[in-house]
Amino acid sequence: MQGGEERPGIAEIRGWLSEVPDPEIPVISLTDLGIIRDVAWQGETLVVTVTPTYSGCPATGVINLDIEKALRDRGITDLRLERQLSPPWTTDWITAEGREKLRAYGIAPPIDGTAADGRLAGRIARLSGTSNLTIACPRCGSTQTRKVSQFGSTPCKASYVCNDCLEPFDYFKCI
Amino acid sequence: MGSAVNQAAFFEWLCRIGDNCLILGHRVSEWCGHSPVLEEDIALANQALDLIGQTQFWLGLAAEVEGKGRTADQLAYLRDAAAFRNVLLVERPNGDFGNTLMRQFLFDAWHIELLRALEKSSDARVAEIAAKAVKEVAYHLERSADLVIRLGDGTEESRARMQKALDTLYPYTGELFMADASDEAVVAAGIAPAPASLKAAWDATVSQVLAESTLTHPGETYQHKGGRKGVHSEHLGYILAEMQFLQRAYPGATW
Numbered sequence: 001m002q003g004g005e006e007r008p009g010i011a012e013i014r015g016w017l018s019e020v021p022d023p024e025i026p027v028i029s030l031t032d033l034g035i036i037r038d039v040a041w042q043g044e045t046l047v048v049t050v051t052p053t054y055s056g057c058p059a060t061g062v063i064n065l066d067i068e069k070a071l072r073d074r075g076i077t078d079l080r081l082e083r084q085l086s087p088p089w090t091t092d093w094i095t096a097e098g099r100e101k102l103r104a105y106g107i108a109p110p111i112d113g114t115a116a117d118g119r120l121a122g123r124i125a126r127l128s129g130t131s132n133l134t135i136a137c138p139r140c141g142s143t144q145t146r147k148v149s150q151f152g153s154t155p156c157k158a159s160y161v162c163n164d165c166l167e168p169f170d171y172f173k174c175i
Numbered sequence: 176m177g178s179a180v181n182q183a184a185f186f187e188w189l190c191r192i193g194d195n196c197l198i199l200g201h202r203v204s205e206w207c208g209h210s211p212v213l214e215e216d217i218a219l220a221n222q223a224l225d226l227i228g229q230t231q232f233w234l235g236l237a238a239e240v241e242g243k244g245r246t247a248d249q250l251a252y253l254r255d256a257a258a259f260r261n262v263l264l265v266e267r268p269n270g271d272f273g274n275t276l277m278r279q280f281l282f283d284a285w286h287i288e289l290l291r292a293l294e295k296s297s298d299a300r301v302a303e304i305a306a307k308a309v310k311e312v313a314y315h316l317e318r319s320a321d322l323v324i325r326l327g328d329g330t331e332e333s334r335a336r337m338q339k340a341l342d343t344l345y346p347y348t349g350e351l352f353m354a355d356a357s358d359e360a361v362v363a364a365g366i367a368p369a370p371a372s373l374k375a376a377w378d379a380t381v382s383q384v385l386a387e388s389t390l391t392h393p394g395e396t397y398q399h400k401g402g403r404k405g406v407h408s409e410h411l412g413y414i415l416a417e418m419q420f421l422q423r424a425y426p427g428a429t430w
Contacts, residue, residue: 056228086303118287118313150318151218175310
């Protein structure tokens with residue numbers, strides 16, 4: 001901080017970060033997404049530790065720029081962003097509030113504990129054309145939905161369609 | 176840890192895993208805008224993105240281990256074909272959609288076993304990348320296995336194409352399990368599993384999925400090799416010509 005002012009507290013900084021939207025899904029914030037792993041002062045330097053969602057998510061670079069901009073706008077000039085890979089990000093870290101925001105936006109939130117494990121269990125159920133998960137349509141609430149593709153408009157989402165209201169929608173899949 | 180292992184062998188090994196992700200990621204990205212249906216186009220592009228993201232981690236670590244000031248981008252864009260260490264399987268041409276999916280399945284079934292073993296690596300940096308990537312690759316494997324079964328156990332036409340793809344690609348899978356002195360050095364340091372140790376689990380997955388797909392397992396066949404040592408098929412040069420053109424023609428270009 002310049003000018004010898006009292007430096008802002010961690011809670012206040014986290015509050016600022018909770019106003020920074022995810023660039024791909026702007027209804028949820030970076031803190032809702034659970035990717036801010038740590039905020040700490042190291043001497044005069046503020047260190048923000050961020051974990052990537054997917055390895056190749058193109059939003060990662062934009063997220064770092066957005067964090068920097070948000071904090072610089074609040075007067076923090078001595079700033080360092082660190083990447084932390086471990087433990088790897090999981091959708092379990094998306095906050096309850098974040099999940100409701102996703103649903104309201106038209107994206108079915110993740111159902112914890114249903115991440116792919118690559119052990120090919122339940123494959124037959126998936127091959128029958130219906131999902132082995134009950135994903136409720138975020139528009140009409142019907143649970144009569146089916147998976148169209150494991151990968152949707154971004155790596156973190158799968159494509160579904162509702163058999164009742166016929167609307168396609170994204171499911172934020174578990175990882 | 177890293178200091179106990181021959182750094183040249185570690186670098187070589189990191190290039191092998193990184194180049195597999197890079198070249199397969201590039202191959203898969205060639206489908207963007209050309210897939211049979213929109214959903215598959217998006218799925219392939221997303222999978223390519225995962226692989227390129229993993230490449231950045233692996234080649235980033237390779238550059239760090241090498242310690243000559245190179246970056247992941249420089250390794251990807253400025254090496255010639257003979258310096259690439261990917262297996263021949265991933266540089267095979269895409270062919271039709273079925274051939275692409277069969278190549279993906281044979282690779283994914285190996286990739287997931289490798290990453291699971293690497294989660295226990297003695298090198299924390301390797302273990303972290305593996306723990307991140309294995310979650311993504313679980314989705315890749317489930318998808319490619321599903322599609323191999325659907326298309327194998329599909330129409331007469333789709334079955335014939337999948338059998339042809341399997342017969343063409345299977346002779347390129349043996350290289351995944353071969354080892355040389357570099358592998359032995361990283362295995363001895365506890366960084367990576369012995370390549371051959373992944374074979375039983377891979378065999379089990381492949382046999383199970385092929386049985387469900389009604390396709391005929393090719394059995395023991397002649398196995399091609401060379402990519403891991405930098406002896407590539409003619410296909411890699413064309414991939415690099417496209418992938419590296421911009422950085423070769425306009426060195427250091429950014430946008």
